[in-house]
Each structure stands twice: as C-alpha cells, then as structure tokens.
Amino acid sequence: MDIFDEMKSIGKHTCVAKIGGFRPENTDLDWFGGNFLRDPKEAWPEVNGSLLVPLLQIYIPDIKDGHKIFGDHMLVQIYIEKDHLPMDINRNGDGWKIVFYKDINLLEITETPEPANILKPFPVRWNLNEVLDYPCWEEAWEYVDLTEINEEEELNDRFFDEFNRYTKTKIGGYASYIQSPISDEYKFILQISSEEKPGLMIGDNGNIYIYKSKIDNDWYLYWDCF
Template sequence: MDIFTRIKSIGKTASIAKIGGFRPETTDLSWFGGNFLFDPNTPWPEEDGIKLIPILQIYIPDIENGRDIFGDYELAQIFINVDRLNHYIPKNGEGWRIVFYKEIKGLVQSTTPDTAALLKPFPVRWSQHDKPDYPCWEESWEYADMTEINNSKELSDRFFDEFTRYYQTKIGGYASYIQSPISKDYEFILQISSEPKPGFMIGDNGNIYIYRSKIDNEWYLYWDCY
C-alpha cells in the first residue's frame, strides 16, 4: 500500500458547525457563546469564585453517531475560565469544564451572568460534508512514513491538494493542529475554533481541542495558536 492510499484509507467524517447565518428556531438546541440550558436549581458553574464563560452547547442527537462519541447523554456544554486556561493539557475542572446532561427535560434556557457574558450567542447547526477530514502533516507521520513526500515538492503539493481538513469548529474527524500534535494517549473528540461572529478568539486565531484520555477515560483540553 503506497503512502497516498494509506492516508486516504484513514479519512474520517466530521460534523461541522454552522454558527449563525440562519433564522433561529425553537428547535435549535446547540449554541455558541450563550443561551445554554440549565437546571433552574443549579447555580452557574464557577471556579475560585469566577463564573465560567459559556463556549459551546452541543445537542447530542443532532450529531451523527453522537451517543457513540459522547456516551448516553442528550446535552454537552463546554465552559472556560480565561484566567486559568494557560497550562498544558488541563484536565476537566482545571480552568475549563465539560458538563453533561442525560436528558434536557426540565432544563430551561438561561441568561448568562454579566461577568461571564463575553461572547455574542449564536445558534449552531451541524452538518456532515462529503469530503473526509484528514490528519495534518505532522500527525500524518503517525500513520505513514512521510519521508518520500517530504523530499518531493510534487508529492508534497499533491498531499496538500488531496488531503484537506476542516479548520472550523467540528466534532469528529482530526484536530487541525496549528502547532505540534499531542500524545496518542488522547483521543480527539472535538475542536472549537476562533469564531468571528460570537467574538471568540483563542490567542492569535487559535483552536481549542477536547479529548478523552485513553489512559484514565477523563476529559482533557489543549489549545494552540499562530
């Protein structure tokens, strides 16, 4: 099997986020930047007295194979603490938080507290594209010996022409790393990219990546930027 055939065989389908740009409906339960659903008896999540910023709410039934990805839940929410999101691969609860709900029954749409309302809320709709998502150049070395492509401009150009990836917010597929990939001990689950509509920026046009550890099955985060 040649290198191109090998890489083509590992393409994955990703669910891509469309953030705003359409008329919101009451059926839109995935949101970026706010309008999250909450148990009215549960306080807003915080860390060291700081209320966490709502980044992404995912209505899991909207995601192809969503329960295979996230488990037996209906809703997942991701929050960050901008004052603490500064160390390498923090675990869930260390500067960020992923929260799951088994069902949305009894949850109500909440107003984000003023201190956490840094983003403009937009509804999100998810779609799958015909083109597979492929690993970036650095990660491709984990699947094939890229030396031949590395030594040929023609083959290198062909690689970047044939093996595209989705750089926007997505679930599944491969992480669109800007810097180097992290350890293979982490299973990539989703990417939250810098998004202009809600005013979300990670460093210099960076990304957040969410993983589940293959070692302890806990959730972890990594981010990089230009």
Template sequence: MRGIFNKIDSIGKKTIVAKIGGFRPEPNIKSWFGGNFFIDNQNGWPKDKDGSMVPIIQIKVSEVPGGISHFGEAEIVQVFINKERLPSRIMAQNGEGWLLREYKTLDGLEIQKTPKECDLYRTFQIKWYASPEEDFPCWEEMWEYFDMSEINDDDELSEQFFDEYDSYNNTKVGGYASYIQSPCSNEYKYIFQITSEEKPRFMVGDNGNIYILKSNSDGKWYLYWDCY
C-alpha cells in the same frame, strides 16, 4: 503510481460541521454558541476561582449526525472557560481552568441568562451537517499512521500532500483535529474542536483552536489549545 497516497486515502474520515448563525433561530434547536445554555438550578451556573465561567458551546447530541458515537449517553454537552485566561497546561484536565458538563437528560434543566460578568460573546444558534469532504490528519499526526519519509524526502510529493490533504478548520465534531501545533500524543482521543469564530467574536489566542479530547487511560476529558 500513487503509492503511499492510496494508504492515506484509506484513513479519511467524515466530520460534522457547525453552522453558526446565518439562519433564523428555531425553538426546537438546542445547540448554541456563546449562551442560551441549559443549567441545572440545583448546581447553578459554574464558577471557578475567578468567578462565573464563560459559556462557549452547547451541543445537543441528537442534533449531531452520529453524535452518540462521540458522546455516548450524554444528551447535552457544554464547554465553559475561565473568564480571564485559557489553561496554561498543555493538556488541561476537566476543571483546570475550563469545564465540560454532560447531562443525560433535560429534566430539571432550564435556559438561564448568562451572568453579566461572563457574557463576553455574541450568541448564535448552531445547526450541524456532515461535510462532503473527508478530513485527514495534519502532517505531524500523519506520522502516527504511516512512515512519511518517502514524501518528506521528495519536494514534488510533499507539495502534492499539502495540496490534497487537509482537515476542516472550523468548529466541528469528529473527523481529525485541525492542529496548528500537534501535541503528537497517542494518550488522548480527539472528540471535537472549537475554533476562533468571527460571528460570535470568539478568539483563541491569535486565531487559534480549542480541542476537546478524552484520555485513553482514564476516560476523562482534557483540553488542548494552540494558535499561530
């Protein structure tokens, strides 16, 4: 009898995984890690109190299978961070030490070279593909869906849970967040994550992750990050 495991099986989600580099760049692909960002020349490169912000990821929504369900009308989504430090707040609103830009059209945008002061990471093109495996919530988040006491009180069931249920722990859109330390909050909806990536030499604390979420109350973007 699988019991509660049958219930857990029912909430599995497909995730869209980022393949970062490892292929010859193609001129028609516009998703990038670390640079080659489209910039609106009227507004220019984003800056904050410490100067030009660091480009992390640019997502061309139409290149992401089912991307419109996550990003709505946006055609390009970009994430920049402060060049000195990650946000200190647990949930940092867009503009508080990081920036998410959305463009509904490519009109007026041009690829701009990353300013030298914030050119910190190697640049790679991204291809997106659907993972064949389903994502599941982490242990802490799973309690938001089910009473996990039955598994928590049984060593054999606990071992089975951690053997069978996991989420893709790399840069991805959708699925479930691969929280290292879950914020355990229903106030925000997870949209995508950016993980420490070897090729671009991008590190979040000690091999951690950045999670981009939307508030369920005001629809604004928020950033949460954690690490080991």
C-alpha cells in the same frame, strides 16, 4: 499499498458548525456563546470562584454517531475561564469544564450571569462535511510511513495539496493544529475555533481542542494559536 492510498484510507467524516446565518427556532438546542439550558437548582459553573464563560452547547442527537462520541447523554456543554486559557493539556475542571446531561426535560434556558456574559449567543446547525478530514503532516506519521514522500519534493507537494482538514469549529475528524500535535494518548473529539460572530478570539486566531484520554477516560483541553 500506495502511500497515497494509505492516506486516503484514514480519512474521517466531520460534523461542521454553521454558526448563525439562519432564523433561530424555539426548538434550537445547539448554541454557541450562551442561551444554555441549565438545571435551575444548580449553581453556574465556576473554577476557583470565577464564573465560567459558556462556549458551546451540543444536543447530541443532532450529531451523526453522537452517542458513540459522547456516550449515553443528551446534552454536552463546554465552559472556559474568562481571563485566560489553561496552559498545556488540562483535565476537566482545571480552568475549564465540560458538563453532561442525560435528561433535559427539567432544564431551562438560563441567562448567562455577569461577568461571564462576554459572547454573543448564536444558534448552531451541524452538517456532515462532504470532504473528508485528514491528519496534518506531523500527525500523519502515526498512521503512515511518509519517508518516501519526505524525500521527493513532487510527492511532498502532492501530499499538501490532497490531504487537508476543516479548520473551523467541528466535531470529529482530525484536529486542525496550528502548532505541533499533542501526544497520541489523547483521542481528539472536537475543535472550537475563533469565531467572529459570537466574538470569540482564542489567542491569535487560535483553536481549542477537546479530547478524551485513552488512559484515564477523562476529558482534556488543549489550545494553540498563530
């Protein structure tokens, strides 16, 4: 098989986030930066006594193949520490948290407490991107032998022209790494990018990546920036 045909065969669909820019509705359950549903009997998520910032809430039925991605849940929420992001690859609970709910009937919209209230909440719409995602150059070697492309400038240019990935907040597809990819023992699940509307800046216009470990089945976070 031609190398470029091999690359095309590993393209993946991704659900991309439209953050704001439309009139919110009372039925909106996908949110960026706040307006999260919480169990009124539960304490706000924290790490080492520090209240966590609500980053992204996803209503799983709104995502194509959402239950295949997140399991038997209805809602998933991601929180991070306010003052710094954990270095390296960090397990759920180490400087950040991912929270799941199987039943949302008893949950209530909860105001973000101070000092975790630093982002402006926006509703989110998820849309299946028509353009397929492809892995970056370094990651692509895990799937395809690119030696021939590496040795010919014309083929190299064609590779970078044809195989790209969505660079903003998304679920599925391939991570849009700014630096080098991490170990392939982690399965990429979603990406949260620096977003102007809610006021989220990850380092210098960076991204947060959420994974599920292929080894211990737990959730992990990694981030990079320019």
